[in-house]
Amino acid sequence: MLSPTDPAPDRKSLPEVDFDLDDLDADEEKYLDFYRKVAVHEDMLVPLAEHHDGPHSYYVLFDRTTTWGHPGMPQVLAVHLQRDREKRTFSFEHAPLPLPAMAQSWLIHRGCPSDAIALAPLGPPPADEATRALELRLAGEGDHYAMGYSYTSDDPDDMVIVVALRALDERAPSPFRVVVEEVDTETWTHTLREGGFDTLGEALQWCDDRLAGEAGPLPPVRPAAAVSRPAGLPKAPAPRPPGRSR
Template identity: 35%
Template sequence: MSDVLDFRLNDLVPADADSKYAQRGFCSDDLTILAEHHTAPNGSHSYVVAHDRSITRGVPGEPQIAAITVARDCNLHTYTLQTAYHATAPFAQNWLIERGCPPERIAQIGDDCMQPADDLTVQIEQHNRESGTRYEVLSSRTSDLVPCEAWTMTRDCLTGQAPVRVFPQEGDFDAHTYTVREGAFFDERAAGRCLDERGGPMPQPPEYRGQAIEHRARAALIRSSGASAIPKAGLDAPSAPPTGTAQRPSRGRSL
């Protein structure tokens, strides 16, 4: 992974005004690369996830994770640069994947960054990263204060039950880790109230409860199957032969 972001735009000119404006808006000194992928062999496309420190000097709460894609036309000597800002890396990665980046090429975040604290965080992040267009981002907020936190509020397009989903990410500077959770709400007002009050755990998505019931049923079935496979030792049960090496009776001498 590169230490300095290089858009590789030598001898190329912007294909449109948006690309020119986007390129001028970046300062490489403010960008820390979290993940990147450049196509081979001619490097016609680049996909980058980066933390933009310049955002911390602007409006409080704005998303700081930049998703950047560059498409180069070597025949026309032009480039097209697009960017989008997100509160957390998985949604930035999702944006790049939807624009042609192979998921496995952009999934790994650098080891110098905070790492997931538990398996649930890993599962939720992978789900969000590879969710396609399932989630419509409604709003987000990033805080550098303690506790360090960023959250994304979305609308789940594939469910009618509690379709507003909130994904808060909380960092632990001492442990150099972070956790991500998912909450499900009927509307944006309920989600916003929960984020403001933080009186307790967020309501879990209905599918979580379904999965929990399925896991419990599966565990019960395994226990039931295991119990029935073990013969009951009762008065009527035939005695099992002792394990180990049986001693043969001595034949002795014939009389």
């Protein structure tokens, strides 16, 4: 998580995003749509990761304007651009998401190579291997879940992001998950943890309690082996990847 109060890196040294659309203005309606939804605050978008492959560009962006907007809004923006140089037009998809790993997942499942969208060393680094492992899994398995709720708090005294997810496979153990990112401002590192819940209400209540500083430990995610099938029933097929969730 970045914020206007970040001790590192220096805000003046933050990289700038370049969408490379200067010569693609034939479709005025599309350009205006892109401007309103993405580029209106272009000078406040910080590229956390980007990859360019021919006509395709993929971006993970931190939107510094959201900290002054509606409280709790996601601060990460995933953008997929497709350019047609011959027709001088372009199309785009975008999604505001609470965590960079979720933005990586969104882009990977729109054609970006998973090994090409690594995050730049901006913001607090992972505090431990558990955080790294969970971020890697979220980036790779994000299409297994649908986001139901998120809240981003950049309060310097309690920088935290909570996300409630629903497993798309209804037979999954712990069908509702909560992922929580917390920043330690003294060590300038972040941790990412997840917990499993049986109902959406329980997941949302834990999120509310955490934002109020009253939450207990996250309950563990039940392993898949804990779910049994009646004898003789064939194994169910894997769920199909979802379409756009936003």
